[in-house]
Amino acid sequence: MTVLRNPVIRGFAPDPSLVRVGDWYYVATSSFEWFPTIPIHRSRDLAHWEYAGHVRGAVPGDSLAGVPDSGGVWAPSLSWDGERFWMVYTIVRSVGTAYFDLDTYVTTATEADGKWSAPRRVASHGFDPALFHDGGRLWLLNLQNDHRPGGDRFAGIVLTELDRATLAPLGETHLLLQHERLIEGPKLLRRDGWYYLVLAEGGTGFQHGVRVARGRTITGPYELDDAPLLTSRDDPSLPLQKAGHAELVETPDGSWVMSHLAARPLRTPDGPRCTLGRETAIQAVTWDTDGWPRLRQGGPHPLVEVDVPTRSDPAPPIARPEPLSWPWSTLRGYPDPSWADTAGRPGWIRLRGRQGPESLWAQSLLAQRVTEHRAEAEVTVEAAPRTFTQAAGLVLWYDTRSYLTLDLTWAEPDGEPQRGQQWRGAGRTVLSLVERDEQDLRQVALVDVDARGPVTLGVTVDGAEARFWYVRAGTRTPVGPPLDFSRLSDDHGSRLRFTGAFAGIHARDLVDAAFTADFTGFRLTCTPPVTMLGGAELTRHHG
CATH class of the missing domain: 2.60.120.200 (Jelly Rolls)
Structure with missing residues (x-):
């Protein structure tokens, strides 16, 4: 086994979306107003990560001029359909208003560090989109935003089937789940006859967490697990705070891991402050006898050190010929x-x-x-x-x-x-x-x-x-x-x-x-x- 140390991608690297393709793991993270857009890191062993490129052309015209601070590219979701990578993400042009003024785009590539297709706009209900590939069908998950006076800016999780060729909606949009606690960041996976909806819960601050719901059909109904899968909110002494926004992936040996964001706060007289931003972490996951995912160590708290399956063969280095390429932004x-x-x-x-x-x-x-x-x-x-x-x-x-x-x-x-x-x-x-x-x-x-x-x-x-x-x-x-x-x-x-x-x-x-x-x-x-x-x-x- 290899011991990874969280965060595995340190410094500003929030909203990680994890996918495994063969022996490689890839993580895409939010870039907000920063370029390069949608950084991608890769690893063979989950412990050692390297920058592997980014989604060039994610922003039409390669410009976010005028976009407010903390606007721009939010919460990309990376997936693999067996032949190519898919990336879905939202460009948010208003922050702190009832209207997010956003557009959701999809792009694809045969190699994560290769050329990505021109982005195509899809149904843009809200931020935090994700794609789910299921038996040749393509589904778009999203947060629904109700901007109206008295409305809920986090008004539930919706699902729309897309035509794989045109990305046009097929049929109606389905409301999967609403909850009295703020939920966002939906991801779907299928296991043992269940569809599992993995949700970010409680906002992106110190009340953040991960909640799971499941249903027998993709359109629901979905029932929520009784307790959060992951959170730091009940213990301010934990070194990893703000734990949430997760994605579950199966490893080659049949075990499971989960990527999530976390932050390492400084304790100051003005309270905890996370100068390094939200970072990427990984936890080990098991499944209980009732079919719910659980952290391998038990309880909902993230660990700094996690045992993961070992690979000894090193990854070939990726050339970076441009003088102002990564880590410059x-x-x-x-x-x-x-x-x-x-x-x-x-x-x-x-x-x-x-x-x-x-x-x-x-x-x-x-x-x-x-x-x-x-x-x-x-x-x-x-x-x-x-x-x-x-x-x-x-x-x-x-x-x-x-x-x-x-x-x-x-x-x-x-x-x-x-x-x-x-x-x-x-x-x-x-x-x-x-x-x-x-x-x-x-x-x-x-x-x-x-x-x-x-x-x-x-x-x-x-x-x-x-x-x-x-x-x-x-x-x-x-x-x-x-x-x-x-x-x-x-x-x-x-x-x-x-x-x-x-x-x-x-x-x-x-x-x-x-x-x-x-x-x-x-x-x-x-x-x-x-x-x-x-x-x-x-x-x-x-x-």
Whole structure:
């Protein structure tokens, strides 16, 4: 047996959809407003996972410009019909409103890391779609949304048969199940004469869980199991919280496993906060004598360490020739040489500044997922800003209203008031440390620097604390006080937030969109926690 350690895909990797094809397991996860769209990971042994590509072209026109924070591609579902992969997913264009303003699409491919077909829109009742292949027939599961005043935004699970060739609906849509507790994320499987409906329950926060229902026919009726299959909501001390949104898969030896999302919270004075976002985990599953799935360890609580069947043959590596491919990610579109160039100066990335960090349209930002509670990012930047509207530097990012930046920029001469007189040409080059959250935008520190050559910027994250610095005369020099990194989490503020923290580089030029900055030596080092007896994890952080 092999012991896997949860989360198996660490950092922002929510809503995992697991499928086995021969000896390979594949997981697709939500990407929201980030590109590449719908990352796919693969594994032979369930313990060791590697990035295997993504669904290129999932978004028509390859643009999510204008889509709000935590909108975009929600909850993809990956399936295999014996000949090809199918992916169904929803693009959500409104968040926090009665109307989700969404479209559900289907695309297919013969290889998970290959070319995916042009997406085709299908019946779009709500988000969290899934496809079920049953005896040559194709069924679409979905959440039903009732936007009307007094309506239920989670008004039950519906099922529609689709024509396999045209994807047009066949017959009526069936209401499978409604429940007083919020249910979503439906998945179907068939076993021993039963259809099992695997449901996400209780929302995506700390009340999340997995509930199972079953029926003798695909259209129901379905009866709910008495208790949740998986949840962390009754024990806040568990290292894996928010456990839910699951999919069950049979292994080659006839045993069963379940993928699910989970989060590793920091304990802060403001409560638990999950800066790493929701991540992908796997549990072992058995079936009881009454035919219901159960966690192998008993009870509903997820384990950090899980024994799974062993495979010893290594997987061949996947080539990544593109310089700005994974693990780099970008907001609302793919990187383009017009603003992210690696050819002009070998070994460097040149960013052309575009819109500011609160834009939903055209940011020049490249970032990578923060995957552990202890991390350090560093980069060397060379630029010559001539106005306060030009800046480039290092960023810790959650979304357009939660970020921390250390930027090389321009400021008025020392002692001159801030009146925007950049056209005079006089001024000084500074490092500006800025903190943004839902309530305010604050300049935390301003430091004069000599920008006649490259400047190395860095940040050290230790739990809930972020300390920015730059290198002067070979020595790290702090910039400003420690900042609250825990604000870069799903759990800070009053808005719906579904992603995770990133570290990266960015540039802006609010007037001419012509200012450029060159970056080299970007490094993001994430340090795994110390493993304690029983699989628990010990993470240092400051309150």
